[in-house]
Each structure stands twice: as structure tokens, then as C-alpha cells.
Amino acid sequence: MGxxxxxxxxxxxxxxxxxxxxxxxxxxxxxxxxxxxxxxxxEQKAVVMEKYGxxxxxxxxxxxxxxxxxxxxxxxxxxxxxxxxxxxxxxPRIQVSISIGLQAVLLGTIIGLVLGIIASLKHNTWLDSVAxxxxxxxxxxxxxxxxxxxxxxxxxxxxxxxxxxxPSNAAKSSVMPTxxxxxxxxxxxxxxxxxxxxxxxxxxxxxxAKSKGISDSRLIVRHGLRxxxxxxxxxxxxxxxxxxxxxxxVEKIFAIPGLGSLFVTAIQVNDYNVVIxxxxxxxxxxxxxxxxxxxxxxxxxxxxxxxxxxx
Amino acid sequence: MSLIFxxxxxxxxxxxxxxxxxxxISKESxxxxxxxxxxxxxxxxxxxxxxxxxxxxxxxxxxxxEHTYKSMIIEHASLPPKIPILEKLGICxxxxxxxxxxxxxxxxxxxxxxxxxxxxxxxxxxxxxxxRVSLYIAGLAMLIDMxxxxxxxxxxxxxxxxxxxxxxxxxxxxxGIPNMIIVTLLVLVLKPGILSITxxxxxxGWIGMSRVVRAQVLKLKEQEFILASETLGTSSANxxxxxxxxxxLGQVIIMSMFSIPDAIFTESFLAFIGLGLQAPMASLGVLIxxxxxxxxxxxxxxxxxxxxxxxxxxxxNIMADGLRDAFDPKMKEM
Numbered sequence: 253m254g255x256x257x258x259x260x261x262x263x264x265x266x267x268x269x270x271x272x273x274x275x276x277x278x279x280x281x282x283x284x285x286x287x288x289x290x291x292x293x294x295e296q297k298a299v300v301m302e303k304y305g306x307x308x309x310x311x312x313x314x315x316x317x318x319x320x321x322x323x324x325x326x327x328x329x330x331x332x333x334x335x336x337x338x339x340x341x342x343x344p345r346i347q348v349s350i351s352i353g354l355q356a357v358l359l360g361t362i363i364g365l366v367l368g369i370i371a372s373l374k375h376n377t378w379l380d381s382v383a384x385x386x387x388x389x390x391x392x393x394x395x396x397x398x399x400x401x402x403x404x405x406x407x408x409x410x411x412x413x414x415x416x417x418x419p420s421n422a423a424k425s426s427v428m429p430t431x432x433x434x435x436x437x438x439x440x441x442x443x444x445x446x447x448x449x450x451x452x453x454x455x456x457x458x459x460x461a462k463s464k465g466i467s468d469s470r471l472i473v474r475h476g477l478r479x480x481x482x483x484x485x486x487x488x489x490x491x492x493x494x495x496x497x498x499x500x501x502v503e504k505i506f507a508i509p510g511l512g513s514l515f516v517t518a519i520q521v522n523d524y525n526v527v528i529x530x531x532x533x534x535x536x537x538x539x540x541x542x543x544x545x546x547x548x549x550x551x552x553x554x555x556x557x558x559x560x561x562x563x
Numbered sequence: 564m565s566l567i568f569x570x571x572x573x574x575x576x577x578x579x580x581x582x583x584x585x586x587x588i589s590k591e592s593x594x595x596x597x598x599x600x601x602x603x604x605x606x607x608x609x610x611x612x613x614x615x616x617x618x619x620x621x622x623x624x625x626x627x628x629e630h631t632y633k634s635m636i637i638e639h640a641s642l643p644p645k646i647p648i649l650e651k652l653g654i655c656x657x658x659x660x661x662x663x664x665x666x667x668x669x670x671x672x673x674x675x676x677x678x679x680x681x682x683x684x685x686x687x688x689x690x691x692x693x694x695r696v697s698l699y700i701a702g703l704a705m706l707i708d709m710x711x712x713x714x715x716x717x718x719x720x721x722x723x724x725x726x727x728x729x730x731x732x733x734x735x736x737x738x739g740i741p742n743m744i745i746v747t748l749l750v751l752v753l754k755p756g757i758l759s760i761t762x763x764x765x766x767x768g769w770i771g772m773s774r775v776v777r778a779q780v781l782k783l784k785e786q787e788f789i790l791a792s793e794t795l796g797t798s799s800a801n802x803x804x805x806x807x808x809x810x811x812l813g814q815v816i817i818m819s820m821f822s823i824p825d826a827i828f829t830e831s832f833l834a835f836i837g838l839g840l841q842a843p844m845a846s847l848g849v850l851i852x853x854x855x856x857x858x859x860x861x862x863x864x865x866x867x868x869x870x871x872x873x874x875x876x877x878x879x880n881i882m883a884d885g886l887r888d889a890f891d892p893k894m895k896e897m
Contacts, residue, residue, distance in 0.1 A: 263732070267739030274740065274748070281752045392880040393873045394828055396835060396851075400858060400865060408859050415859075497743045501835050505855070516836045519751055527751075531744045538741045 256550055264543050271535045272321065275528045276314050326529035331521050338529045342511070346533065348422075349503070349510035353495050355430040360437025367438065368445030369472065375450060383442055390439025395494070396501040399432035403505060417508040429506045436494040440487045448480035482552055485545060492541045496534055597813075600889040607885020610878035617875055621694040630685035632692040633843035638668050640683040641861055645674050677867050680850075681857060689845040690868050696757070696846035697827050697875060703761060704768055704826030708819040712769030716776025717803055721784065727777075738770050746829060750838040757840060760830055768826060772818045779811045813890040820883035824876040831872055847872045 292300075301307045305316065320327065326338035333341060371383035406428060407415035417425045452458060453476060461475045496512075503512035511530055518526035601607055625632065642664055650656035658664070665671060677686035719730040746763040753759035783789060783806075792802050833839045834848025835855075842849075847868045854865030 263735050264739065267736045270736050271740050271744070274745075388880060388884075389877065392824055392876040394831065394876075396832075397869050397873055400855065400869065404858065404862055493741065493743075496741060497832060500743070501832065504836065515747075519747060520837055527748075531748065535739075535741055535744055539739050542739065 253550065257547055260543055260546055264539050267539055268536065269318075271532065272318055273314070275531055276310075276317060280310060321532065326532075327525040329523055329526050331523045332518060332526055338525055341514070341526070342529060342533065345509060345511045345514050348508060349499055349512060352426050352429055352433065352508065352510065353499060355426065356433035356495065356498075357437055357491070359430055360434030361441055363434070364438045364441025365445060367442035368449065369477070371442065371446040372449035372453065373472070380446075383446065387439040387443040387446075390435045391443070393435075394501070395432050395435060395498040396505060398435050399429065399502045399505045402428045402432055415506070417506050419509070425506070426508075429502050429508060432502050432505075433495060433498050436498065437491055440491060441484060444484050444487050445480055448483055449476055452476050452480045485549055485552065488545045489542055492538060496538065597889045601885055604885040604888060606881045607889075610880075610882040610885070613874055613878040614882065617694060617871065617878075618698060621691050621698055624691040625688045628685065628688065630688045632689050632845050633684065635683040636679075637683045639673075639675070639679050640668075641681050641857075641864075642668060642675050642679045643861070644676060644678040644686075644863055644867075646676055647674055678861075678863050680853060680864055681861075684843075686850070686864065686867060689850060690847070690871060693845040693847045693850050693868060694871060694875070696840065696844075697830060697872070699757075700760065700764070700826050700830045701823045701879070704764060704822045705819045707765055707768045708772040708822050709815065711765070712772025712818075713776050713815055715769065716773035717780060717807065719773065720777035720780030721799065721803055721807070723781075723784075734770055734773065737767065740767075742767050742829070743832075746833060747836070747838060750833055755833075755838045755841055757844075760833060760839075763833075764826055764829065768822060771822065772815070775814055775818050776811060779814055780807055783807055783810055817883060817887045817890060820879065820886055823879045823883075827872070827876055827879070847875075 305313065324339060329336045329338055329341060367383045367386065371380045374380050403415050406412045413428050414421065414425050458471070458475055461471055499510060500512035500516055503510045504516055511533065514526065515530040518530060643659060645656060645665060675685055675687065677690055680686055715730065719727045745766055749763045749766070750759045753762060789802060789806055792806055830839065830846060831848030831851065834846055835852045837852065839848045840846050850868035851865055851872070854868065858865040
């Protein structure tokens with residue numbers, strides 16, 4: 253187990269380095285500079301370039317950059333909020349994004365579990381079909397479609413919730429984004445749980461438990477659900493990905509001051525450092541979740557670990 | 564006490580008259596079998612029909628009226644949909660709150676089936692031209708999966724050892740980088756457009772496929788018929804092409820179908836955050852993004868392209884599910 257964890261850790265570190273290099277090189281190639289203002293003379297440009305260290309060779313800047321990144325210093329913003337340290341800009345935004353993301357996961361998992369259990373217990377009835385339709389729609393329809401539909405129906409027509417995010421009323425404002433983001437979670441969790449439950453219910457130990465005469469609720473929760481839940485952990489990976497991409501568009505639709513909207517704005521105004529910082533944070537979160545999922549799964553199901561070690 | 568059995572004390576259980584002892588083995592070919600199973604799946608067939616209709620519309624629909632995707636008549640801006648037969652029923656008649664906006668705009672007698680956008684461009688034409696982009700992306704995703712993903716998986720799985728080790732570490736690092744980050748940064752460097760979206764898909768679109776193919780190859784490699792081929796001195800290329808490939812083709816087709824909705828989504832996602840095709844080009848994502856800017860006032864502008872996109876993605880997903888069930892009925896409950 254130790255060997256497996258160490259191997260996964262090393263790969264993760266290399267991935268982070270690769271991401272840093274990629275971010276750096278790609279942004280080197282970006283068209284335009286942050287100083288596209290025509291009023292600046294060449295000398296003024298040179299002075300500004302020197303001030304921000306943009307005149308040094310690429311490798312030196314890259315080495316400096318890694319050093320700073322590891323300290324958590326992402327530099328200052330060039331254009332969005334001039335000279336504002338990026339770590340200061342990021343902090344409140346990450347909190348907003350993460351809290352909405354967590355709400356979405358929580359809501360989605362609860363609804364997904366309920367749907368999955370109903371679908372498997374009422375296998376091949378209309379309830380099962382409804383659950384299947386919901387899960388297929390949730391997987392295939394992008395979250396911004398749900399977001400737009402919610403904003404129009406609940407926000408504009410029925411005026412139940414504010415369409416644009418209002419920080420003074422964060423709880424009410426985050427209802428619609430949370431629902432829109434949670435659709436994918438609902439779909440994947442219910443779909444996965446349904447097939448796992450069906451498999452578990454076909455197994456011998458459930459037959460044994462039944463023949464011992466235990467109550468239905470105990471059978472479902474203690475014997476069925478507990479075993480069916482184990483593989484559901486694998487959906488965590490795709491889930492995080494969908495939350496990340498989802499957050500970009502959903503934050504744009506509801507004007508949420510989160511990490512996603514910051515990333516999109518920074519891309520549009522060519523604010524190098526902000527783009528790098530946001531992309532880096534997204535990547536680190538992604539890698540961390542993947543690492544945890546892999547290790548957890550290795551602990552829960554040793555077959556996975558052994559199979560990977562063999563290769 | 565001893566038992567004495569006579570010959571006719573025993574008879575075959577379940578033996579019916581007129582049957583031989585040999586089993587009745589169906590002689591239907593695998594392809595035909597798959598086809599019959601697929602056709603029995605109602606959802607999958609409906610999806611196939613939907614996709615066929617959308618492809619048909621994407622090819623021919625832009626030519627039914629005189630507008631092109633970029634021609635604009637500024638007086639006709641923001642007209643709601645008006646459809647010849649439905650207008651008599653009081654829906655889609657071009658009247659908003661009692662005012663005939665078509666008459667007001669001087670567009671009496673003309674019909675914009677999907678309405679016009681804020682610049683007076685015909686949304687019917689733009690929607691179907693935009694659908695072409697999504698379909699191009701779909702085809703591209705399949706091709707990338709088939710060519711890059713499959714060869715990567717085949718080589719990695721078949722040769723094993725150091726080759727496999729290097730290739731797998733490469734994939735592990737590559738897959739650790741979120742797709743969204745690669746795609747956005749790449750599109751940023753190469754100007755937004757169809758080329759950069761293509762390149763973005765090339766970088767990571769094939770990883771899932773290569774993993775599935777590799778796992779399949781590893782399984783097949785241990786089987787006797789491969790060993791037999793090797794013993795007979797068949798070259799590696801020959802074994803891969805003639806022995807392994809036909810056996811994994813079903814899996815490959817299924818996987819490539821599943822990657823289509825992902826690719827279509829990636830394009831629309833990029834367009835939605837402003838990194839898609841540039842004006843005056845249209846794609847479904849671009850239309851949704853344009854419509855979003857005024858979607859509270861003119862909801863039809865975003866509703867129509869969104870519906871087409873949703874139907875397209877839903878159909879590809881359900882069809883891929885149907886194909887998987889048809890190829891491998893055992894996996895149905897997965």
C-alpha cells in the first residue's frame with residue numbers, strides 16, 4: 253500500500269510540474285502583451301517590463317515562477333485590478349466557488365441516492381423509467397442549459413430567486429446555481445447506484461439475509477446500500493471535472509463572483525498572472541481529488557491496487 | 564440388498580421427440596445479431612432517427628430561404644418566430660403583446676421560422692449552419708478516437724514492457740491536467756476558431772479510448788489464438804491488424820460514440836465563455852452565447868439552439884447506450 257501511495261504521489265508531483273511548464277509556455281506564446289496601450293512609448297514599456305521582470309530569459313522566469321508559486325505568491329494582476337496581489341483576489345472567490353460546489357455535490361448526492369434506490373427497488377416499473385430518463389438527461393444536457401432554464405422560469409417568470417448573485421443574500425442567490433450544477437451529480441450517482449444495487453440484490457448474501465427474516469429497511473440500508481456505495485466513489489473523478497467546467501458557465505450566467513468567472517474575465521483581458529493562477533488552482537484541486545479517490549479506492553478494494561502494481 | 568437396473572430404466576431428461584442430441588446453434592452472423600438487438604431498442608432507434616433528421620436539416624435546411632448565415636436586414640432585428648401553419652392557432656404568429664412586430668418592422672409577408680437575432684440575421688439558417696459545426700466536431704472526435712486512441716492503446720498494450728511503461732506514465736501525467744485548462748489555454752494561444760478547437764480535441768480526446776483498447780489487448784494477448792499466430796511466425800503488425808483488431812472493434816465503436824457528446828459539449832462550452840468561432844460564423848454554442856445576452860427579453864434566441872444541442876447530445880448518448888447493449892447484452896445493467 254505504501255509503495256502504491258508513493259508512486260501516485262510522485263506522478264501527481266510530475267503532473268503539477270508539467271502543468272506549470274505548460275501554463276508558462278502557453279502564456280509566453282499568447283498574442284499581445286498587457287501593455288497594448290498605444291500611448292506608452294518604447295522606453296516606458298521597457299521600464300514596466302523590467303519592473304515586472306518580463307525582460308529576463310524564459311528559463312529564469314520559469315524557475316522564479318515555480319519558486320513563487322510554491323510560496324503561494326501568484327504575483328500581481330496586470331490589468332484587472334492593477335497591482336492587486338492575486339492571492340488576495342482569489343481568496344474570497346475560491347470560497348464562493350467551493351461553497352457552491354459543495355452544496356451542489358451534497359444536494360446532488362442526496363437526490364441521486366434516493367433516485368438510485370427507488371429505481372433499483374422498483375426495477376422495471378414506471379418509476380425506474382422516470383429515474384432513467386432523469387439520469388440520461390442529466391448526463392447529456394450541459395449544466396448551463398439547466399441554469400438558463402432555471403433563471404428564466406424561477407428567476408424571471410416566477411421571481412422566486414434573484415437572477416443575479418447578490419452577496420448580501422448569498423443563501424437565496426445560490427439556490428439556482430446549486431440546482432443547475434447538481435444535475436450531473438444526480439444523474440451519475442443515481443445511474444451508478446442503480447446498477448450496483450441491482451447487482452448486490454442478486455447476490456447470495458442478500459438471499460441469506462432475507463431468509464433470516466430481517467426487515468426490509470434493514471436489508472436495504474445495512475446489506476444493500478453499504479455494499480453498493482463502495483464503487484460509487486469512482487464517479488467522484490468525472491464529477492469534479494463537471495463541477496469545474498460547470499462552474500465556469502454557471503458563474504457567468506448568474507454573475508457569481510467566483511473562481512470561474514474570474515478565470516473567464518482574465519482570459520478575455522489577457523491578464524497573464526490571473527489566468528495562470530486560476531488555472532493552477534483548478535489543476536491542483538483536480539489532481540488532489542484524483543489522488544484521494546485513487547488512494548481511497550486502493551484501500552477499499554485491494555484488487556485495484558494490486559492490478560495497478562502488477563503493471 | 565442389491566439393485567438391478569435394466570437398460571430402459573434410464574432415459575434422457577428433457578429429451579423431446581424429433582430433436583437430435585446436437586444443439587441448435589444459430590447461424591446468424593454477429594453483425595446481423597447486433598443489428599437485430601439494436602433495432603429492438605426503441606430509445607436507440609428514435610435517437611438514430613433524430614440524428615438522421617438533424618444531419619439532413621444541417622445539410623439542406625440553410626438553402627430553403629434566401630438568407631445566408633451572415634446576411635442581415637437590420638430593420639428585421641429581434642423578430643420572434645413566425646411559422647405559416649401554426650400562426651393560425653395563435654402561437655408563433657409574430658405578435659408580441661398585441662403588437663404585430665412583423666408589420667412594425669416592415670417585414671410583412673416574410674416568415675422567419677426561428678425568428679431573427681438582434682442584428683437581423685435569420686436564426687433558421689444560422690441554427691442549421693451552426694449545427695454543421697457540431698456535426699463536424701462529432702465526426703472529428705470519432706476520427707481522433709479511432710486513429711490516435713486506438714493505435715496508442717494497441718501499441719502500448721501489445722508491446723508491453725518499457726514501451727508500455729513510458730506510454731502509460733505519459734498518459735497518467737496528461738490525464739492529470741484538467742481538460743478545461745488545456746482547451747482554454749490552447750484556444751487562447753491559437754486564435755479562437757475551428758482550427759484551435761480541432762487541435763484542442765486532438766490533445767486529450769483520445770485518452771479514454773486508448774485505455775480501453777489497451778485493457779482489451781492485454782486480455783486478448785494471453786489467449787491461445789494469439790500464441791498460435793506468434794508460433795507460426797506472424798509479424799506483430801499482422802497479429803495486431805488481423806487477430807486483435809477485429810476482436811476489439813465493437814468496444815472501439817462504442818467508445819467513439821460516447822466521446823461524441825463530450826466533444827460537442829467542449830465546443831459549445833468554449834463558445835459560451837467567448838472562445839468559440841468568431842463572428843459572423845455560427846455554431847450552436849455561439850448562438851447560445853449570443854442569445855444569452857438578451858435571453859430574458861427574447862428567450863427564443865437561446866431556446867432554439869439549446870434545444871437542438873440538447874437533442875443532439877441526448878441522441879448520441881442514448882444511441883451509444885443502445886449500441887453497447889447490442890454489442891454486449893451482458894453489460895446491459897451497467
